[in-house]
Amino acid sequence: MTAPSEQGRAGSRPSSTALIGTERVSLSHPEWAGAEIPPGTRRLPLISADAVRRPGVGHTRERLEALGRERASGVWTPEAAARRERGAEIRRETLKDMSGHLDRLCASLEANGAIVHRVSTPEQAREAVGQVARDHGVSLVAKSKSMATEEIHLTPYLNGLGIDVVETDLGEYIVQAAGQRPSHIVGPALHLSKDDVTHLFADLNGAPVSDRPDDLAAFARARLRADFKAAQMGICGVNFAAADTGTLVVVTNEGNADMVTSQPDVLVAVMPIEKVVPRLSDVGVLVPLLSDTANKQFVTTYQTWLSGPRDPDAGGDGPRELHVVIFDNGRSDVLGTPLEEVLCCIRCGNCQFACPVFRTMGGGHGYASIYGGPIGAVLSPVIGGHSADADLPFMSSLCGACADACPVKIPIPDLLVDLRNRYVEEHPRPVEDAGWRAWSLAWSTRVGYAASMIGARAASVVPGGILRRLPLVSTWASVRSLPSFTGAGAVRRAARKKDGHDR
Amino acid sequence: MTDELIERFRREAEANGTTVEVLSRDDLRARVRDLVGGRAALVDPIPLLQGVDLPAPPADPWDAEIGVSEAFVGAAESGTVVLPQRPDAPRRTSLLVNTHVVLLAREALLPTYQDAVDATAALRPRPIGVQFVSGHSRSGDIESAMIHGMHGPAELIVLVHP
Ligand code: SF4
Secondary structure, X not given: OOOOOHHHHHOOOOOOOOOOOXXXXXXXXXXXXXXXXXXXXXXXXXXXXXXXXXXXXXHHHHHHHHHHHHHOOOOOOHHHHHHHHHHHHHHHHHHHOHHHHHHXXXXXXXXXXXXXXXXXXXXXXXXXXXHHHHHOOOOEEEEOOOXXXXXXXXXXXXXXXXXXXXXXXXXXXXXXXXXXXXXXXXXXXXXXXHHHHHHHHHHHHOOOOOOOHHHHHHHHHHHHHHHHHHOOEEEEOOOEEEOOOOEEEEEEOOOHHHHHHHOOOEEEEEEEHHHEEOOHHHHHHHHHHHHHHHHOOOOOOEEEEEOOOOOOOOOOOOOOEEEEEEEOOOHHXXXXXXXXXXXXXXXXXXXXXXXXXHHHOOOHHHHOOOOOHHHHHHXXXXXXXXHHHOOHHHOOOOOOHHHHHOOOOOOHHHHHHHHHHHHHHHOOOOHHHHHHHHHHHHHHOHHHHHHHHOOHHHHHOOOHHHHOOOHHHHHHHHOOOOOOOOOHHHHHHHHHHHOOOOO | OOOHHHHHHHHHHHHOOOEEEXXXXXXXXXXXXXXXXXXXXXXXXXXXXXXXXXXXXXXXXXXXXXEEEEOOEEEOOOXXXXXXXXXXXXXXXXXXXXXXXXXXXXXHEEXXXXXXXXXXXXXXXXXXXXXXXXXXXXXXXXXXXXXXXXOOOOEEEEEEEO
């Protein structure tokens, strides 16, 4: 993150108003909660142990537990259950012909006048965005929330080109100003209290600010409004991209995506391949499904549809140029394997609220990866050959709460077990290495142990070698027969099929 | 005129914090004039408002306090209004202002969200953008406290007319 220079502010190249004062920020955080995760500097079990003991974590844990009870109970009303079935079907239908849908999406986008950049790696994705910015002499970008841009480390890259990039979602703005990264997919600043935000904004302001949430929001609003107005380029994520019409759909409650996608002259939408859906009409199912699980709303306040650039001669607003960057980052490699189901994810964050391990650690920072929680423990090892994230699948009690809470019925525990198998095959001393440490950590504190115990049904699939080394669980472990380690994901899958679960 | 669909729309919209008024066409014209009053306003060209005495838009649209738009369709199930973005109906009307007023014709009110999605998807020529709006701008990012008017309007008023 760059703090705006006095010269930049006064000159003709606009720079950020919202980021003024970031050099004064005193709110501290551990290295592994930072905006850029230090690559492999510290072992995951040690980081997660720190996360469990972090001062103030109890407060966050309570908030997450309350939110989990309210949102991620895994109980579906008949109406919601029907929508969930339909949503799960649409996502599987998408998987079956991912490359066909992507081809159709690209053709539709281009027919609408958008410029498509279909790339493979994060480097290529960043460079595509950077090139657009350079071509237009951009110095200030207003950005709406997007995990995809976190995944490709876009902001530091653009900063390196001398471009200010401002997060405009309130939670994202808070974590950006604090020099941290989001701790939850839909609640990026969930780990910070109102007092933390008050101190942070007072630092930015260089003077005290009121601690009322409305006043804090008004402070951010005024600063971000100046940036919406001055930004030459917008960057947004994409929730759903309809292949049949080339329409991009973005959901928010704040209206920041509407600002970002309609006021700057140039817009770049960034999406990983799995955001594609076959038909625009599918958002009639998927938007309510996402809104219900992410926010307990029937639909979010705003859904923004983007179908192309404006005609510069016709007046009105909207971008003159619409670029769409579609990246893969290793996802295509899992198509046709059991792991492909991770690409059904609609990023609702419900599995994170549901997860006892995620709550115990006070959010996603302790996973030391871009995507935390159950979805992160599956997605992170799958994308981009992140060997540093290979041990993330051990950060789970396999209690199954994530799968129950998932609106598109991703069997996350099965995938976690598959990935543990892969880890074991690829690492010489798995149990003593990451597995044992992560597991012993989970059971080494009273709260971690209690949280994990709610998932005692995991006993039937936990690798035996690991279980027998856990003194605290020996009583329940001893009364269960343990299946062979290899193929444990398949064992779970078969058992649930027998029980009449189709997935 | 009021009926079940309007009542459903009203219930759902009010649950989202939206104000809903059902008015005759004449009353609606007077109501818009009153709501705008002397405030800096962005008003889209709407046939129903022709001849209503409204102030000229401010030199800088970011100074506008109130915006008036017409919905393409509405969804009763979710209290949603749908606003296509066109050269004469720019996004700023619904976005830069503190109070947003939307006119919704009874015949454009559809039962479900899916109905509104399908009707909008079939719209030709396809608008460059569409905004589905189900309430005022909000955020829950500071300890889940409800914040009104985060980036968009703090107040949404839907005027339903026959
Ligand atoms: S895996 Fe399922 S519950 Fe988790 S974020 Fe994705 S869609 Fe939501």
